[in-house]
Amino acid sequence: MIDAADLTARLIRCPSVTPQEAGALVLLGDLLTDAGFEVRRVDRNGTPNLFARWGAKGARTLGFNGHTDVVPPGDGASWTHPPFSGHVEDGIIWGRGATDMKSGVAAFVAAAIDFVRETPPDGAVILTITGDEEGPSRDGTAAILDWMEANGERMDACIVGEPSNPEIMGEMMKIGRRGSATFTVTAKGVQGHAAYPHKARNPLHALTTYLNDLIAVPLDQGTDHFDPTGLQITSIDCGNPASNVIPEAARAVVNIRFNDLHTAASLQADLTARAARVTQATGVALTIQTQVTGEAFLTQPGPFVDLVRSVVALETNRQPALSTTGGTSDARFIKNHCPVVEFGLVGAYMHQVDERVPVAQVRQLKTIYQRILERYFE
Known part of the structure; x- marks a missing residue:
């Protein structure tokens, strides 16, 4: 089994400030290749991007999307632990990207690998990961989607792993954005x-x-x-x-x-x-x-939204609010491709000095993603 918390710490140790890849996508690509995923780098204009699919092209497909690039850490001397140390202490992972959003990427990568190994589905799982979400975003997720269209790749629904909860796990999921x-x-x-x-x-x-x-x-x-x-x-x-x-x-x-x-x-x-x-x-x-x-968009409540919401409620004992609050995310590109929702960790420390995340929260998010995969392919 893949420990999502350990993978988060390993990704934090890659200093992937936009637009630097810094080894983050190489690390994920190697893990996914070893797990039987077909992995392609879809770089455009120097922007690093990764596409990975397990299962047959054209089969019923659930996708995940996220980014490994991070904002600059500022003055490293202001941090309790060095911003790219991936330091783990007392059940907390410290470092730039711990919340936004190397933990989310680690959780869905770990969930996808364990899911296809333990219960290979009658369908496909696609992971799209960019190194350009915190920057201009012209050649990130948009580039991956362009490549997918040109190569006959398709997701039937997608989950973006951005932090979606203001304070407590399970309180909110995003079904649209302004x-x-x-x-x-x-x-x-x-x-x-x-x-x-x-x-x-x-x-x-x-x-x-x-x-x-x-x-x-x-x-x-x-x-x-x-x-x-x-x-x-x-x-x-x-x-x-x-x-x-x-x-x-x-x-x-x-x-x-x-x-x-x-x-x-x-x-x-x-x-x-x-x-x-x-x-x-x-x-x-x-x-x-x-x-x-x-542009503003909304994924109408229906079977896909209900599935994600029910799994989150089961695993957190909270019924998440269906929200459209916050700024923009890469869901704004994916909504033209397939229905998309966002669910991830608590975003309390994103972009701050001493960005950090509880180990237990990252592992819980992996469990939620794995349960969603199981339910989706039942």
């Missing part, structure tokens, strides 16, 4: 002396009028599975050091985390229409640049 889009609004006016405003067009006045319009009324009241859309102004700047000069241009950044009432395109159309009205009223030209991180 979309995320960032809008950079530039206002171009006419520079002038503050004492002669009639000879200028103040871009800040137009921009603040526009921003006030955005925040005056909520974009919606939420839906059955999503909270209300959140709009945050994260930056306003004109680069003007002089108090007696009306600047020529000003810029604001707006981040919107949106529910399934919207798409990035519908929000862009709304913000652009509002900008046109302010431009017409003020003579200050407002232009908008849009960067989309991900």
Whole structure:
């Protein structure tokens, strides 16, 4: 049997800060190959990725997804134990990636290996593991899915092993995520002396009028599975050091985390229409640049969601809430391929100094994943 806690510590000892592979995928690839998985590296543009399948191509398939890259540890002197030591003491594993998410990867790799060895299923198990989730994410899970489509590989359902529980194992699983889009609004006016405003067009006045319009009324009241859309102004700047000069241009950044009432395109159309009205009223030209991180999506409750939820409830004695909270994850790519849910550890220490996870929690997660595999292929 594979000890998921020991595998977590071994993965932590690979200093795989995005985009470095640092031996993490090599370690997993060797383990999976020895267990009879067909293993392929699916690197793209220097980004390290791993695909592994046990069973026949085209058979009924359950997939798992995760990442071995981690964020930088910061000042190592601030850590109780070195951030890439994988130190284990008093039932705790310490190190960068202990929570997010080398433990999740270790748990589903260990579960998959033990499952196919002990009870070979009438079907297939696919594992997709990237080294680019914490970075740009352009050539990570998206690259694996592109390769799968080109090579006739398919998952019928997938579990992403990201930390999903806020405080206690079993309290929450994710069945969707809000979309995320960032809008950079530039206002171009006419520079002038503050004492002669009639000879200028103040871009800040137009921009603040526009921003006030955005925040005056909520974009919606939420839906059955999503909270209300959140709009945050994260930056306003004109680069003007002089108090007696009306600047020529000003810029604001707006981040919107949106529910399934919207798409990035519908929000862009709304913000652009509002900008046109302010431009017409003020003579200050407002232009908008849009960067989309991900669209909102929802995996509708049904047999797959019920299966995962029932196993989590059985193993933790808690009925997990079906949530769509939090930021983005690689589930935003997988939702175009197959139904996807997220369940993993408690995320209390992710990205923090002294990131750590209880050994018992990692082993419990492996058990949950193995029970899901057993139930799925019954």
